[in-house]
Amino acid sequence: MIPKTFHLFLLLGLFLKTSCYFILIQEPKTWTEAQSYCKQYHWDLATIQSDEDRYKIQEVAAAAKFQNRAWMGLYDGLFVWRWSYQDQNLDYSNWASLEDTTSRTQRMCKFIFNAAKLSWRDAQSQCRRLYVDLSTISDSFENSAVDTILSLASQNEAWIGLSKNLWLWSDQSKVTWLSVKWADGQPDNASGNEKCGFVNETGLIGDDDCSHTLPFFCSEFHFCFNP
Secondary structure, three states: OOEEEEEEEEEEEOOOEEEEEEEEEEEEEEEEEEEHHHHHHHHHHEOEEEHHHHHHHHHHHHHEEEEEEEEEEEOOOOOEEEEEEEEEOOOOOOOOOOOOOOOOEEEEEEEEEEEEEEEEHHHHHHHHHHOEEEEOEHHHHHHHHHHHHHHHHHEEEEEEEEEEEEEEEEEEOEEEEOOOOOOOOOOOOOOOOOOEOOOOOOEEEEEEOOOOOOOEEOOOOOOOOOO
């Protein structure tokens, strides 16, 4: 059965637009399952590279009445966070307080939210299978969009394409958001094995065990951020 998804298109600027968007998959998956899903059906787990990306995540979450956590493409690459898509380094970052102490192209972006609970890996797999990847959040605007989607979906958090090994992005994109906003008390590595990143309905980021099942954000097209 095709999972329930929420779509949000945001047109930025009038010229030189490229298409890109975030997709919220609400079927819970592990981080690995989410990554595989995103790669199979979309592009990769979401990469959040700016505040603009965070706003978009908020909007997708709000549109879906999602108020929970969801996987994104960030994972622990031993020493730094990275995005799932193209294994990008983390540059834009918007962690909440007490969290990790460690020229954009005009474009149309879309987040697709899936409320099914998957592990981060399963969510990534589903996004990659159906879309592009788990969502990458590259600025405050996209972060706000995700916040909105989660709120509309009555969910608190969902996976995005962020995980930590060296904290890499699942889509292999460069980690460029310099002010990552962790949720309060995050990352805490509470289980001793929390190497994947999630985003909550307010666009704040935290770490969790990659085998836990959460909804997740996929990115649909390659041009969701500047290389």
